[in-house]
Amino acid sequence: MNSDSSICETAAGALYSNIINLDKVKAAHKPLAQEQLTCEADGNTAAAYACLQMWRCILFAGFPITPSTKWLETVATMVASGKCGTKKVKLLEAEHAVADYLAGAAAACRDLICATATSSVGLDHMTECTRSLGASGLGNVLLINVFRATANYPLCIEGDPSDTLAHRDDGWIQICCRGVQQIYDTILQAPCLGMHPEILTPVMPGYYGIKDSHRSSRLVVEPDAKVHAFQDRWIGPAKLPGLINGDTAMGNCVTSKFFQGFKIDQKRRMERTFELLPQIGADFEKTFGRSGLQFVERLYWPEDDVVDLAIVGMGPDIGTAASLIEKEESRRGLKIGVLGARLLTPFPRDEYSKRLKNAKAVLIVNQAHHYGAGHLTLDVTEACYTLKRRPTIVSCFAGMGGATLSDETWQKMMDHACATIGKEVKRIPPVIVHEGEVLWQS
Amino acid sequence: MEMICGRLEQIINEEVLEIRGDGRAGSGIVLTMQSIVAMAVEDPTLYVQEWPFFSSARKGAPTRGFLRLSRRPIEKSSEITRPHIAIMMDEGVTTAIDFAEGVPRGSIFILNTTLSPEEAASKFRLSGRIYTIDGDRLAQHFLKKPLGNISVFALLMELIPVFDPRRSRTRLEKILKKRRLPELLVKANGDLFEASLNQARFADCDYARPTDHLASPFGGYGELMPGAQSRLRLSRSNLTSAYARTGFVLQFGDSQNLCNGCGHCIINCPENIIQFHPDPEIGVRVTGADVTNYCKLCHECIAICPKNLFSEVRTAECWKVGPV
Numbered sequence: 001m002n003s004d005s006s007i008c009e010t011a012a013g014a015l016y017s018n019i020i021n022l023d024k025v026k027a028a029h030k031p032l033a034q035e036q037l038t039c040e041a042d043g044n045t046a047a048a049y050a051c052l053q054m055w056r057c058i059l060f061a062g063f064p065i066t067p068s069t070k071w072l073e074t075v076a077t078m079v080a081s082g083k084c085g086t087k088k089v090k091l092l093e094a095e096h097a098v099a100d101y102l103a104g105a106a107a108a109c110r111d112l113i114c115a116t117a118t119s120s121v122g123l124d125h126m127t128e129c130t131r132s133l134g135a136s137g138l139g140n141v142l143l144i145n146v147f148r149a150t151a152n153y154p155l156c157i158e159g160d161p162s163d164t165l166a167h168r169d170d171g172w173i174q175i176c177c178r179g180v181q182q183i184y185d186t187i188l189q190a191p192c193l194g195m196h197p198e199i200l201t202p203v204m205p206g207y208y209g210i211k212d213s214h215r216s217s218r219l220v221v222e223p224d225a226k227v228h229a230f231q232d233r234w235i236g237p238a239k240l241p242g243l244i245n246g247d248t249a250m251g252n253c254v255t256s257k258f259f260q261g262f263k264i265d266q267k268r269r270m271e272r273t274f275e276l277l278p279q280i281g282a283d284f285e286k287t288f289g290r291s292g293l294q295f296v297e298r299l300y301w302p303e304d305d306v307v308d309l310a311i312v313g314m315g316p317d318i319g320t321a322a323s324l325i326e327k328e329e330s331r332r333g334l335k336i337g338v339l340g341a342r343l344l345t346p347f348p349r350d351e352y353s354k355r356l357k358n359a360k361a362v363l364i365v366n367q368a369h370h371y372g373a374g375h376l377t378l379d380v381t382e383a384c385y386t387l388k389r390r391p392t393i394v395s396c397f398a399g400m401g402g403a404t405l406s407d408e409t410w411q412k413m414m415d416h417a418c419a420t421i422g423k424e425v426k427r428i429p430p431v432i433v434h435e436g437e438v439l440w441q442s
Numbered sequence: 443m444e445m446i447c448g449r450l451e452q453i454i455n456e457e458v459l460e461i462r463g464d465g466r467a468g469s470g471i472v473l474t475m476q477s478i479v480a481m482a483v484e485d486p487t488l489y490v491q492e493w494p495f496f497s498s499a500r501k502g503a504p505t506r507g508f509l510r511l512s513r514r515p516i517e518k519s520s521e522i523t524r525p526h527i528a529i530m531m532d533e534g535v536t537t538a539i540d541f542a543e544g545v546p547r548g549s550i551f552i553l554n555t556t557l558s559p560e561e562a563a564s565k566f567r568l569s570g571r572i573y574t575i576d577g578d579r580l581a582q583h584f585l586k587k588p589l590g591n592i593s594v595f596a597l598l599m600e601l602i603p604v605f606d607p608r609r610s611r612t613r614l615e616k617i618l619k620k621r622r623l624p625e626l627l628v629k630a631n632g633d634l635f636e637a638s639l640n641q642a643r644f645a646d647c648d649y650a651r652p653t654d655h656l657a658s659p660f661g662g663y664g665e666l667m668p669g670a671q672s673r674l675r676l677s678r679s680n681l682t683s684a685y686a687r688t689g690f691v692l693q694f695g696d697s698q699n700l701c702n703g704c705g706h707c708i709i710n711c712p713e714n715i716i717q718f719h720p721d722p723e724i725g726v727r728v729t730g731a732d733v734t735n736y737c738k739l740c741h742e743c744i745a746i747c748p749k750n751l752f753s754e755v756r757t758a759e760c761w762k763v764g765p766v
Contacts, residue, residue: 254582
């Protein structure tokens with residue numbers, strides 16, 4: 001470690017100092033951008049640039065899986081070209097090995113960010129380790145998840161958040177992004193959250209496969225020095241020792257009594273996200289002039305939170321909904337608002353209660369298959385449960401497997417939700433909508 | 443040309459210009475679209491988004507590219523179904539998909555073909571402004587292989603008035619360098635770009651009947667059978683034979699009755715097209731495969747057959763269409 005304060009004595013009395021000298025790591029960083037740059041990039045490239053710009057991020061591990069492969073290719077190419085200083089890319093034999101490698105590396109030095117990107121069954125393959133990482137307190141692990149349905153039969157490479165939603169209980173902070181700029185910005189902020197001494201929880205920012213991972217657009221790349229100054233405000237030298245300094249962060253065997261303690265500890269740390277995320281987001285906005293981390297993105301939403309119909313969804317498709325609202329409001333004579341989910345875990349229920357308190361109906365669009373009402377629906381419904389005047393919850397499934405959400409599909413879902421406004425409805429069964437048609441109703 | 447440019451400029455200023463292109467994996471449709479993005483990001487008043495659509499199939503399979511361009515922020519992210527400009531990059535793809543589907547009458551069509559605009563409009567029943575450019579021939583000269591994407595990009599640079607075609611060559615070369623193409627090839631592509639300018643022919647044609655190219659309404663998935671996957675897999679819109687290598691076909695030959703009934707080909711075929719009948723001696727006897735619609739030449743049967751009864755042959759050597 002770089003300073004005397006982080007040198008730690010093990011129980012056996014052994015001292016391991018200066019194994020990793022953070023000052024040297026920082027000095028060896030070669031900036032990707034000396035000044036603000038504008039370039040074209042797709043989601044994977046934007047995510048790769050963000051990782052390469054962080055001086056703490058010197059260890060990358062990966063195993064290629066569509067649609068996240070280009071992240072690994074970009075990182076590997078840049079590192080091999082020598083443009084990024086002394087960073088290291090490790091291609092391993094499978095995702096399980098990647099997760100193990102990251103766990104080991106992250107535990108060895110808690111001050112370094114250990115990053116990978118994966119998708120779908122790749123994330124599933126990491127499961128054994130992701131749950132352990134959730135409990136470990138290794139907030140310096142950064143896993144970029146490119147959403148793709150978790151199955152190899154039928155194999156479908158387009159964006160479907162079933163992978164990330166299947167891993168909601170692994171103990172990671174999960175954040176959804178849309179658009180290249182938001183992907184880049186989110187990844188720069190993610191370690192500030194995960195490595196915050198009060199949170200120490202691994203982070204899993206994610207974006208939709210193909211729909212965003214392969215969508216090219218304008219990307220503003222911030223100068224490395226500015227990125228470092230921002231991150232250094234939030235990431236201090238870890239107070240906890242790493243393995244090198246004699247701590248066993250992983251691999252404990254415990255009795256049930258202690259197991260519960262681990263879980264309570266996990267929850268405590270995770271819940272600190274609610275207070276710190278808006279602070280990090282506000283600092284980001286102040287520094288870079290773009291929106292920082294938020295609980296939800298208010299795409300089309302009034303300041304006073306007064307809407308008749310609220311639409312809640314996530315990912316790039318929620319943008320299509322927002323683009324339609326002006327016309328839909330005048331056509332239907334209703335006030336309609338659109339919210340895009342950003343923080344998925346821990347679920348910011350208070351934020352949703354606050355935003356949805358005046359809504360008459362809430363249309364929740366789920367893009368991952370679920371045998372109940374839908375992952376997002378369950379969370380939003382729970383957030384609305386304590387409201388004095390509960391809105392009608394209308395749950396739809398659309399865009400599963402990354403299917404396109406056309407204007408007609410959004411209009412059909414809005415028809416479905418608007419039909420409940422002003423009526424006494426006990427329960428609306430969820431429906432699957434595609435190309436303006438209801439394909440299935442429970 | 444000026445009138446079309448004026449119309450496109452108005453769309454970009456006041457609405458969102460939507461472009462859709464169809465080609466085959468490797469035909470360069472994605473590079474064309476990405477090059478437009480690279481041009482657009484240089485102008486801070488322009489908003490742009492581009493993304494491809496492809497399956498997990500290999501080179502030669504149909505691919506689609508989408509692009510939106512506007513002076514207003516673009517929130518919309520759905521697929522483009524009624525484009526202002528439709529591109530056909532590779533004639534081979536027209537057997538698998540309708541590149542003009544949903545394109546409103548009077549729109550712009552850009553075709554990489556040897557045909558004249560009138561011939562192309564008549565063949566594909568198109569109504570609108572038809573541009574044709576023989577990109578394959580031009581590329582054959584400069585790159586020694588038929589690849590229409592640079593010529594189509596050059597034409598787009600001439601058409602879309604917010605870009606300066608004179609700067610496009612430099613920008614294109616920069617993109618190709620970023621892709622680590624050898625210097626000679628970068629220069630050859632630049633020369634190809636220059637040579638493609640002013641090479642397109644155009645005509646206003648009206649060959650589409652009211653029922654042509656209608657965006658077919660989504661009809662659902664029909665009644666599913668028990669173990670429902672097979673009907674979905676064999677859906678008429680997913681003809682996987684389009685993924686096969688052009689000019690080759692699967693052949694089965696067992697004149698000496700060598701099939702030992704192991705059934706490995708039946709189990710391993712991902713498309714379920716192996717034909718067989720019960721046989722009292724060996725259990726099942728394989729008689730061939732229905733290659734008409736679903737054989738994508740994945741080589742599973744060729745690799746697995748212990749008697750080497752399957753092979754890949756040139757289409758010309760196997761004229762028989764249907765079961766082999």
